[in-house]
Amino acid sequence: MSTTTVKMGRQGAFMHIEWTDEHQTGHPVIDHEHQGIVDIINRLEALVDSENATEIGEVLCDITDYVLVHFGHEETLMQSIRYPLFDQHMLSHCQFFSSLTQFIYGFETGRVGLIREIQAFLASWLVQHESAEDKLFVNYLMRHQAGGPGP
Ligand SMILES: [Fe+2]
Numbered sequence: 001m002s003t004t005t006v007k008m009g010r011q012g013a014f015m016h017i018e019w020t021d022e023h024q025t026g027h028p029v030i031d032h033e034h035q036g037i038v039d040i041i042n043r044l045e046a047l048v049d050s051e052n053a054t055e056i057g058e059v060l061c062d063i064t065d066y067v068l069v070h071f072g073h074e075e076t077l078m079q080s081i082r083y084p085l086f087d088q089h090m091l092s093h094c095q096f097f098s099s100l101t102q103f104i105y106g107f108e109t110g111r112v113g114l115i116r117e118i119q120a121f122l123a124s125w126l127v128q129h130e131s132a133e134d135k136l137f138v139n140y141l142m143r144h145q146a147g148g149p150g151p
């Protein structure tokens with residue numbers, strides 16, 4: 001049995017995510033993609049002190065691409081079963097993406113030190129979202145697939 005924790009890093013500014021059962025939604029594809037997101041976020045940890053703008057920029061591109069694809073997968077699944085909390089869940093995805101875009105803009109316009117805040121934001125938001133909203137959706141999806149009632 002695995003365990004999930006989010007550890008505060010040095011200076012309390014960034015967080016290392018360890019994948020645990022708490023993060024699991026129970027949907028193999030979604031969990032696999034969440035693990036991929038966590039891996040990318042943790043890649044940032046090694047770069048925070050280096051302040052290597054080129055490498056950090058590459059990781060930020062990777063996380064942006066990966067998250068966009070993942071959100072798309074979730075939203076397609078939600079629409080396929082007419083998930084009643086679709087609008088609310090999609091709004092969360094949009095708000096996250098808007099914040100991420102603003103952070104990246106700040107970073108790319110010279111605020112390299114912003115990377116600590118970006119890493120902490122990514123870690124805390126995604127852990128919270130995966131453990132709450134995504135889990136709620138997967139529970140509904142599984143009940144739907146089993147022919148049971150919704151939430
Ligand atoms: Fe997700």
Ligand SMILES: [Fe+2]
Binds near residue numbers: 074089093129133134
């Ligand atoms: Fe989600």
